[in-house]
Amino acid sequence: MADADTANVCVQIIRSHFGKLTSTVVSVLLSRGRLSFPQIVRYSVLKPRTVRAAILALVQHNVLWHATSDDGGEIFEVNTDECLTRLRFGKYVWLAEQHFGAAGGSIVQLILDHGKLRPPYIMSQLAPRGSKQSAVYSQALHGLVTASYLKPSTVLSHVSPRDKRIRYEAEEKAKIAGFPTAKELREAREVAEARLKREEAEAEKVGLKAKGHIASRLTKRAKVSEDDVVDDDIYFRVNYDKFNVHVRNKLFEAAARERFNDGAATVLRAALKATESKQKTIVDIRSDSTTAANVSLQLEDDHELASGLALKTKKSKDITLVKSYLAMLAFVDNPTPAGRASSFVSFSGSKVYVEFGIIASRLRRRVLEAVTRERHGDDGVRVLRLLFDSGKVDEKQVSKLAMIAPKDVRPLLSAMSSESLISIQEVPKSADRNPTRTFYLWYVDLSKASSVLLGNLYKTLHNINARKQAETGEAGVRAVLEKRERSDVSQDEGLLTRNEREVLREWEGKIEKLTILEARVEEAVFILKDLGRLSNGEE
Numbered sequence: 233m234a235d236a237d238t239a240n241v242c243v244q245i246i247r248s249h250f251g252k253l254t255s256t257v258v259s260v261l262l263s264r265g266r267l268s269f270p271q272i273v274r275y276s277v278l279k280p281r282t283v284r285a286a287i288l289a290l291v292q293h294n295v296l297w298h299a300t301s302d303d304g305g306e307i308f309e310v311n312t313d314e315c316l317t318r319l320r321f322g323k324y325v326w327l328a329e330q331h332f333g334a335a336g337g338s339i340v341q342l343i344l345d346h347g348k349l350r351p352p353y354i355m356s357q358l359a360p361r362g363s364k365q366s367a368v369y370s371q372a373l374h375g376l377v378t379a380s381y382l383k384p385s386t387v388l389s390h391v392s393p394r395d396k397r398i399r400y401e402a403e404e405k406a407k408i409a410g411f412p413t414a415k416e417l418r419e420a421r422e423v424a425e426a427r428l429k430r431e432e433a434e435a436e437k438v439g440l441k442a443k444g445h446i447a448s449r450l451t452k453r454a455k456v457s458e459d460d461v462v463d464d465d466i467y468f469r470v471n472y473d474k475f476n477v478h479v480r481n482k483l484f485e486a487a488a489r490e491r492f493n494d495g496a497a498t499v500l501r502a503a504l505k506a507t508e509s510k511q512k513t514i515v516d517i518r519s520d521s522t523t524a525a526n527v528s529l530q531l532e533d534d535h536e537l538a539s540g541l542a543l544k545t546k547k548s549k550d551i552t553l554v555k556s557y558l559a560m561l562a563f564v565d566n567p568t569p570a571g572r573a574s575s576f577v578s579f580s581g582s583k584v585y586v587e588f589g590i591i592a593s594r595l596r597r598r599v600l601e602a603v604t605r606e607r608h609g610d611d612g613v614r615v616l617r618l619l620f621d622s623g624k625v626d627e628k629q630v631s632k633l634a635m636i637a638p639k640d641v642r643p644l645l646s647a648m649s650s651e652s653l654i655s656i657q658e659v660p661k662s663a664d665r666n667p668t669r670t671f672y673l674w675y676v677d678l679s680k681a682s683s684v685l686l687g688n689l690y691k692t693l694h695n696i697n698a699r700k701q702a703e704t705g706e707a708g709v710r711a712v713l714e715k716r717e718r719s720d721v722s723q724d725e726g727l728l729t730r731n732e733r734e735v736l737r738e739w740e741g742k743i744e745k746l747t748i749l750e751a752r753v754e755e756a757v758f759i760l761k762d763l764g765r766l767s768n769g770e771e
Contacts, residue, residue, distance in 0.1 A: 234262050234312050237690040242315040244697050246295070249318060253278060254286040258295070258310055266299075266307045293347035294385075294469060297392040309392055317472050319693075319754050324475045328381065335365070335372035340381070340470060348385040348469040351462050377462050380512060383471040388431060396431075400424035473513040476762060480514050483759070484591050488576055492560060495540030499557040500576055502530035503586055515765050518578070519586040527584060528554045558584060592763040599756050600681055604653055611636055612648060616676065624657055624673035645674055652677075652684040682760045689757050696750045700743060709739045 234242065239262040247255035260275045261267055267275070273283050287308060290296040297309045321344050329337030338358055343349050351373060355361070359369040376382045388396070404420035405412060412420070481504045489497035504511075506522040506529075528550045531537075537553040562579040563571040573594070578585040597620065604612045614634050619625060622633065631641040648654045659671040703709065712732045721727045728736070 234310070235687060237687045237694065238312055238316075239263065240694045241690045241697075242310065242312055244694055245315055245318050246290075248697070250286075250289060250293075253282055254289060257283060257286040258290070258315075261296075261308060261310045262312075266301075266309045268301065268305050268307050272308065291390065294389065297390060297395075299391055299395050311392075316757075319750075320472075320475075320479070320758075323479065324470060324472070327475055327478050328376070331381075332372045332375055333368075335369045336376060336381075339369065339373055339376060343382070343468065343470055348467040350467055351464050374462055377468065378460075379509070380471055380474050382468040385467040385469045389469075393428060396428055397424055400427050476514050476758075477508075477511045479758060480588070480592075480763065481508075481511075483595065483755070483763075484576070484586070484588075487591060487595060488561065491576075493540040495535075495537045495553075496557050496561055498531065498535055498537065499527065499554055500561060500586070502527045502554075503558075503577060503584055505530045507586070514588075514762055517587075517589040519588065521583040521585055523582050524551060524555050524558060524579075524584060527558070555579075592759070595759045596678065596682060596764060599759055600653065600676075600678070600685065603685060604648070607651065608644060608648060608653075611640070611644060612653075615641075615644060615648065616653065619654060619674055619676045624675040626671060626673055630674060649674075653681050655680060679764075682764055686757065686760050689753055689760070692753050693750065693757070696746055696753065700746050703739060703742050703746075708735055712736050712739075 239259070242262060243255050243259045246258045256276050256278060257272060260272055264271075264275060269280075269283065269287070272287075273280050276283060278286075287296060291298065294314050295311055297311055298306055299309070301307045324344065325337050325341045328340040332339075335358075339354060342354060342357060354373060355366065355369060359366040373382075401420055401424040404423050405417070408416050408420070481501070484504070485497045485501045488500040503522065504519070506526045507519045510520045531550060531554070537550070537557065538548060541553065541556055558577060558579045559565075561576040563575045564579065565571075566574070573590060575587060576591055578587055601613050601616060604616050611634075614636070615630060618630065618634050622629075625633070627641060627645065628638070630636075630645065631638045634641070636644070645654065649656060653676075654674055655677040657673045657675060658665075659673060660666070661669040661671070704713070712728070712735050715721055715728065715732070716725065716736065725733070
């Protein structure tokens, strides 16, 4: 079950996308956990016909998982990750337009509006047979499928991965004779996880077929032929992981620009682009290897790399400039643990790797430091950085190393601990755990701090959306918006009075500010939640 803040955001998102009745069904499932159809009807106090329609819509849009219970009945569960991802739908459409043109953006938007669709329906809605745009949309659809921006919707995608993992682990444990050891249990979990990933990969290979032949499964080493066409019998859905790769790369590029300059950001973008086709998910710790020559080939023609370096000669080759920037991004002049923790790439010999895990950990730490500075000032950030670098330290050492008076350190540590920004570890001197004979060590539990901060961010998102609804629900604003939707006024807004135009302009300004704030908060959520998966593995 989701926590209260996550549940409130999910219900709010579903209400804005599907309406009040569907959000009632989601609210019941989030508050009570997995339920069967009769239980949902009873707890939601809705008609069975309404609940059935809501469930069908949610399953079509991949918001609900369904599974079989122990007694053979069907139960439903909300996929909160799928629900929260709906906040990025606008960004996904924009990215599709950037890479595949207006046709690609229209296809992605249509699939997001319907959850999952077959190619014939997509073409009939966007480019009817015989129209001039049919070839353009067919090419864009083929590109989206081959590049993994669209993936097949399979039976496995409607079952909770946790259910499959538990079942596979139980099957592996049943094979163990006698009392299982810790090593055998760990191996059982690893085998179950590998089986789950293998099944998901096999199920998503379907999607292309050779002309005149039945659908063929593409192996990892098989190359997509130009003669392959999209299988019309397969339902396709948007592959969020592939779009999240671009969101992550944009954040990494902005971090390089902030740390160094535009030239360094350009080289990092080229390095990411050199291996972009192999970046399928955002859980990879590092990118595939590439070379400085490949990075230089990905540079744009109008780049100005030389302006960001102090060069002895006025004209230098692109490969020389790229190697200089790669050395800067890799911190080759600081071969220490601190230098590696500050690096963006690994550059040794002829191979170049982008260090996703290191950059993600640094971005998470930066978000935590920003929150600490806002709540506790520069002294709080100084203590946080000290604990990050030194590990577990007692109060006296914090006061000494951070150069803060003892009378100020204790309330600061208590305040930061109450907000879970830092944690305390008790080390008793004796078995009776007497407080007077116990060491109290302060440290940063990054997972705990990120989890608490993530809950606060979800609460902020809920408040932002509530404020949007309140601004739009005002009587004066609602009347003007209803008038603007009239056919004559929508074609000529000059029919609005001066007063109405002022009300409309003020409302649009408020909504724009709230939308920008929502985008910033959602970016912090992406760093803590999505990028947190790979930085946890790095730590």
